[in-house]
Amino acid sequence: MKLSIVVPCYNEESVIGETAGRLVRLADGWISTGLISDFEILFVDDGSKDNTLAILKDLARQNPHIKMISFSGNFGHQAALSAGLHHAGGDAAVSLDADLQDPPEVIEEMLEKYREGCQIVYGVRKERPDDTAFKKYTAHAFYRLMALMGVNIVYNHADFRLLSRPVLDELKRFREVNRFLRGIIPTMGFEHAMVYYDRDRRFAGQTKYPLRRMLSFAVEGITSFSSVPLRIAAFLGLFIFFMSLLLSGWALTVYYAGETVPGWASTVLPIYFLGGIQLMFFGILGEYIAKVYMEVKGRPLYIIREKYNLEN
Ligand code: UDP
Ligand code: MG
Secondary structure (H helix, E strand, C coil): EEEEEECCCECCCCCHHHHHHHHHHHHHHEEEEEECCCCEEEEECCCCCCCCHHHHHHHHHCCCEEEEECCCCCCCCHHHHHHHHHCCCEEEEEECCCCCCCHHHHHEEEEEEEEHCCEEEEECCCCCCCHHHHHHHHHHHHHHHHCCCCCCCCCEEEEEEEEEEEHHHHHCCCCCCCCCCCHHHHHHHEEEEEEEECCCCCCCCCCCHHHHHHHHHHHHHHHHHHCCCHHHHHHHHHHHHHHHHHHHHHHHHHHCCCCCCCHHHHHHHHHHHHHHHHHHHHHHHHHHHHHHHHHHHCCCCCCCEECCCCCC
């Protein structure tokens, strides 16, 4: 079987050489043990502003197993990943981050699962020894929130996974612009398995996911897969409506009993309360409408500037 390894890269000049070297060494080893018969390593340069592109070009020139797609600008991790998976020519493709946080040695276990007939193999992190407590906590909260919102994702699984040819072909039919692969893949069915591993520290360079991007990633994930927030809005609205009916009844009785006290609190508090809730749910609605807007425009996910060593 031929294995494709897909690696999205954005400003990864400090790690990319090491990553390529390690992947080539490993894949050569798997060929000699007969686990695979051929491989390609497909780097997707997501419009890096540093030397990543030049380094990748060099690598592709030296080794025909190394292939490369370069984008015309920065389209984001999910777009880069999608481009790599669309262009992967192998019988199965493994995606992993450029920073070597997902140890590539684990691919061997994934390949064994694939041999046993699994079409999707998820890499699941056991622990994150070197992440800051803050990153650990926010990542945990992220998965909890997603589960709460009814988004079907695999706990502690990022984008380190093996997809077989049939899955890759079906994935091409998912045309959504708002793309959250971690949510899409589990909805696809197929036989799947998990492989557990310890997440390493970033080999070099720094994370491209500061809190701001993590938050927007979470919102993206929820609003592209779940309508629970809209339902919360509806139920809360209904609840407040009934409460206000009760309150009106109470106000009437008090009025006829002649005990009304002109109240500031009872007038002003509901205004703030309802105003706040309305604004909040307008925001949620807006989030979904923006999604619909983007989908309707149907813009391309990414724009490819150049391809190296790729025939398709
Ligand atoms: N990445 C990308 N485009 C971006 C941001 C990140 O292709 O706009 C790549 C990055 O090069 C890396 C992977 O996505 O291979 C994950 O990014 P990072 O390691 O910064 O995220 P973290 O592991 O800290 O969540
Ligand atoms: Mg990383």
